[in-house]
Amino acid sequence: MIAVTAPNGNVGSETVRALLRAGVRPRVLTRHPEFLPQDVRERADVVAVDLRDHAAVVASLRGIQSLSWITPSPALDESDPLAYYDELAESLQGAVTSNAIGRVVFQSSVGAERRNGVGEIDGLAATEQRLDALGIDVVHLRCGLLMSNLLLAPDGLNGGTIRVLLPLDLPMPWVAPRDVAEVTAARLLSPHWSGREVQALHGPEHLTWSEVAEVLSSTLSRPIQVERVRDEATRGDLRASGLTEQRVAAIIGMSTGIRDDFIPEQRRDVTTTTPTTLRAWATQLHRSSVSAR
Known part of the structure; x- marks a missing residue:
């Protein structure tokens, strides 16, 4: 039996579909079963559960042998x-x-190898350490920047300007959610690994924010520019929106923690390179947007 958390998310939903294509009937844990597509609900065992409810999570995972654990963003x-x-x-x-x-199979993030000083990613690093202490077979997927994160700033995409804390000429790994899901499903189904492993997922190429803007502009057929903003300006904006100091620090830290002299623990090779380009992802996004009009 295989279970998947966060099945409504960008990676979790694709993981569930990959398992269904492989002939598996997974158990999926979600707070909102009503948001799952009908065809998925018919082919999976759906359990309504809040992952903060410890007893309910234990009960929901009885009989499970392999687990894809994705921590939903706070x-x-x-x-x-x-x-x-x-x-x-x-x-x-x-x-x-x-x-x-x-x-x-745990979805972690690039930067978790630092263990602290990387904002919210510190929470993923601590989860890695908890799993390591259990002595089970575990693989930590240290994902690069998810392409779907570009959708977290819809005003930026719609308005034509994305504001970032990272240098515009700093190459970063960009990975498509579906590629993360395919690796997750493959790891869940493969009998050919054991112990503790770390596998980075870097997408097909490193891109600077300037290159990201060029790809988005040509693919979406409208000008997209990226503007670097100062840490203090961003911190002030987040405070003004009513976020707590802990929340502000967690958001800022995800950028500042991988900005200065940071080198990922896993280098790019055949195991860390995934196929979907940013252009291909953005093209699909554009087609979906056009068809929805």
């Missing part, structure tokens, strides 16, 4: 995001221990 009004990650990690640890789950 809501913007979450006052202490690191405490949120710790709470969900406790649910994960308890469920793995209580149910003798022997294999976990």
Whole structure:
């Protein structure tokens, strides 16, 4: 039996579909079963559960042998995001221990190797360490920047200007959610690995923010520019929107923690390179937008 968390998310939804294509009937854990497509609900065992409810998570994962654990991003009004990650990690640890789950594929992030000083990614790093302590078969997928994160600033895309904290000429790995899902499903189904592994997912190429703007402009057929903003300006804007100091620090840290003299632990090679280009992802986004009009 295989279980997947966050099946409504960009990676989780694609992971579920990849497993369905492989002939697996997965168990999916979600707070909102009503948001799952009807064809998925008919082919998966859907469990309504809040991942913060430790006892409910343990009960929901009884009989599971392999688990894809994706920690849903905390809501913007979450006052202490690191405490949120710790709470969900406790649910994960308890469920793995209580149910003798022997294999976990954990969606982590580039930057988790630093262990601290990387904002919200510190929560993923702490979850990695909890899993490592259990002595199970676990692979941590350290994903580069998810292309779908560009959609977190819809005003920026619609308005033509995306504001970032990173240098515009700093190459970063960009990966498509579907590629992360395909690797997740392959790892869940493969018998050919054991122990603790870390696998980075860097997409097909590193891109600077300037190159991202060029790709988006040509693909979406409208000018998109990227503007670098100062840390303090961003911090002030986030405070003005009512976010707590912990939330502000967690958001800022995800950029500042991988900005200065940071080199990912896993280099680009055949195991870390995935196929979908930003242009291909943006083209599909554009087609979906046009067809929805």
